[in-house]
Amino acid sequence: MSREQQKIIKKILFYFVLAVIVVYLLFPFYWAVNSSLKSQAQLAMTPATLLPRDPDTGNISFFTRNYFAIFKNGQFLRGLFNSTIVATSTTILSLLVGSFAAFALGKLRFRGKAPSLYVILAMTMFPQVTVLSGLYAVINALNLSARFSMIFTYMLFTLPFTTWVLTSFFKDLPKEIMQSAQVDGATPFQTFYLILLPLTAPALVTTGLLAFIQAWNEYLFALTFTSIDVSARTVPVAIQYFSGEFARQEPFGEIMAAAVVVTIPIVILVLIFQKRIVAGLTAGAVKG
Template sequence: MTRSTFGPALQRGATVSVVVAIVLWCLAPFYWTVITSLKSANAIYYSPTTYLPEPIDLASWVKVVTLSRFQGALMNSAIVATCVTVVSLLLGSICAYAIARLRFPGKDIVLTIVLAVSMFPGIAIISPLYLQFRDWDLINNKLALILPGVTFTLPVCIWTLTAFFRDLPRELEEAAYVDGASRVQTFVQVIAPLAAPGVFTTAILLFIASWNEFLFARTFMSKVEQVTAPVAIAQFEGADIAAVTPWGEISAAAVATTIPLVILVLVFQRRIVAGLTSGAVKG
């Protein structure tokens, strides 16, 4: 008797506390960064630290937002990530379509190659790429980031899109063939519009992956005007280079770099989860 009335309540209580713990665990560090970015310099270097910014001080934000080096870095990141996403989608979508829908010899080899690329540590090819790009005069050129960026986002692009293409109803393509459409027409006029949601989801995943890239950007971009946001944040010494580590400005820069991604993630969370898991978990 007691069990049936008490059990569910207890279980619900346990679930609620675990849920609260999970949300806290996920958000607390980010929350703390926001708080730090809103503190005055004095408050940041006060020990023990205070849990709230009292009073709220926007000085760090003003400094970071008006810092042209940082604006430039955000712009560089946006350009590189957009180019990588577009090129990777173009190459990846046709490749994924072939894998999902066509029968051809060597499909296993293609899949194995894609899998092998996903295992490459960036470090394994950094020395030859550096020598190559130096010879081609690509150091400090965005191409030096876009080329490896495209290559290393291709596996995720191909897996995710293959999963999406496989889930499209086959009848529509077949109807198009029956109506006399060529394979290219079918792909462009029938498949591409149907796959748009999948392509969009994949684009978000690729953009985030590319936005986060550090190793190649750190290595191939030596000029301050050419670095991307992650490199700028890693090397951030603040508006006033002589001062102590400017934790407030670093926190503001970290939040500023993250906001576009957080908005993207919150708006499209359902799609992102579906895209993230579709390549790896099979139904």
């Protein structure tokens, strides 16, 4: 077998594996969209169809009323509002506090810096369910509102991650930048805010987006802390309590429509900040 044939075979295998990975990753989202455009009768068809089809004629037929139903559902709209408030607040606070902590851990000298980093890393390893009961007791003792409780508890997981990632970015920044700023008379805060922080913009976007996604999709804490205050339910919890407008049984089509709508903001954010995300993920990969 010639080298040219070997190259062709390797290229075919590469694109085959790539196609399998793409299908594996995108098929669940495609199936959610496909199911959201089906009526209850279409969902009950066997075998399941890759496109919405009329049960009687077999022609392609899209059932869009699932989307109209969820936007008429006050519980779902209120959940969107609550999720936006909680996820945005969690992200902003995590970036604000995490950037200060990362600057101190990455650029300043003080005792106990290494143990502090290990403690921060250890905090990211605790499963949520292990701290849920203790947090619930603290929240009840402090008599905090449901929305503030979710913001407070989400930061227990987004803040350590944000601090750990940003610390590595601050460490990679040249020391000469900070020394030049000090020679020019800048205070440590001015050096951090005016010089170093803008240089870490890709890292801020990457970690902020990941923190937002984690807060946006979180279910366990949201279900627990909104068990009494129904008006504070976020989208994942609101979807669970869907009663359905067109179906007396499980409203699978409306649930899938809601899942698609909830995914759209994340997709839009990724498309808007994709260059920053790639820069943040690849920063520090090449030295020199």
